[in-house]
Amino acid sequence: MSLVDERAAIDSRRLNTPEGIELTVRLAPIGARAAAFVLDWLIIIAVTLLLAMLVVLAGGNGSFTAFFLFAHFLLRIFYFPFCELALQGSTPGKRSQKIRVIDSHGGPLSPRAIFARNLTREVEVFLPVVAVFSPESIWPGAGGLIGLFAALWCIALLLMPLFNRDRLRVGDLIAGTWVVTVPERPLLEDLSARVQQPRYHFTAEQLGHYGNYELHVLEDLLRNEGEVDRDTWDLVCTKIKQRIGWPKDAWEVEPLPFLQAFYAAQRARLERGLLFGVRHADKNEAREARQRSGGQSSRSL
């Protein structure tokens, strides 16, 4: 859980919308980008092969060959930019991985940025491939050593997304774009709405122990109700009861209804605080606030 949160923090970026409200986006994992690229390439190769077969079937004479060469070129250069223009910064491959291209400064994704990031692909991806397999064709007369150097240099370019914080290709750098993933979440029912007639009631003192963080942990627990076993419920219940000073004479409670009622009451209390500008991030802040107000009241006495 905490590990997931940490990863999320490393990957998430603030995006300033033109409306002035920040949104959080998550950088796409390298694996997803590689998979998307491979898939797009398979599509390009498949279409090219299909065209080649048509050319062969048509007798393979000159004008058909011309059509083939031209179509292949168009496909190779324009497949990515046209897909990204038509599909909101996405391609069939990217779509399969649920990733897409956005402007890193929050503005609209301009056609020019799309072309900038895709034209450089020619150098980033194809040059390394050529450099490895036939260095002669890049630098005529290049000896073994220069060829090796060129190949290393090209491979470094290819691997560039691994070596910077924002996982930028050279094309992303030039165009000012990010490749992000937009997770689709379900909207679940409000947990506090479930508690109509609470069986348990809490005093203001009892609700002063926890902050937003603990509330969210409890929310996660209650939302995964089905996966939590009896022992965990009991454990969480006992911990909360101890902390908030639950009366000993009514100590035995039914865990799930108790936690649901506590969640609803605690959230109501913290949200009322928010309306008055009081925000307790976690239990430590809640304790400090309690001590401050306790100190004041003792002084006033």
Added chain:
Amino acid sequence: MSDGELRSVQFRREREAAWRELEGLVIAVEKRGMRALDASDARRLAMLYRGTLSALSVARAISLDRNLVDWLESLCSRAYLCVYSSKRSASGALAGFFLRWFPQQMRRLRWHLLLAFVFLGAGMLAGFLLTLGDMELFYSFMPAGMTQGRNPAATTEFLRDGLYDVEHLNDSLAAFASFLFSHNARIGIMAFALGFVFGLPVFYLLFYNGLSLGAFAALYHSRGLSVDLWGWLLPHGVTELFAVVVCGAAGLVLAQALLFPDRHGRLDTLRVRGREAAGIALGAVVLFFIAALFEGFFRQLVTDVEVRYLTATTMAAFWLFYFLVLGRRGAGT
């Protein structure tokens, strides 16, 4: 119980229908693109997006239901991507690009173009003079695959026939044109994209191409075929050399952004200039296409020297008009 209802619960109950409607529109756009929506739906999408975005900012302030806030954030991000992706019509964008933007950029980048041209010209001059002095150098300047036997060992007859070749005037012509186009356009794109390695490969590419051309010219000059060669080269060469220079200039724009960033810092400069340079390289690809049409068809079909020179002059005049005159009126606005 209703007066004890939380503000955040009430907030959600009042707005959830609108959020769900936005979600439906977003899903439609994600599936089929903006064309999935008609005009009124598109307006509705923009309106609902703004409403939901402000609801998100309220929810962040008043609600501690994390699932709700996360969901709203994800919905807003998805809607944002629908609203702020390419809105302009493709045809309008194309017309604006070729009738205004591209010629304007050419005028703005005159010094980059000049520098690229100087390197190409220096390569040509060096290739020409060196090869005239020592014909053996021809082989080092010219990639072997490109010459098709047109080298110093060939007879003058053979070289001459090559220039007026009507022999393979068949359907291989189109194949030739489209091969030339993809080959040249790729070199051009390369020249642009290599700009981000501080421009050195751009100079190399320009100079090297100049060398080959110079060597070629020297070979024909030594056989007294200069007039015929340039008549053969120039009708498409005017456009093609210009396209090479344009790509080189685009590469230099990138290199300049990296080496001499303006006050916004290196990365931001690169971002702004990179988009410009990519647009310019794209324009150059179209130039290559036009050049290849001339190279593949016209050159093989028209063998009259006067007509060839006339065409070359017309092409040059056309490009001068295009780049010096077009889009001037819109430049101020």
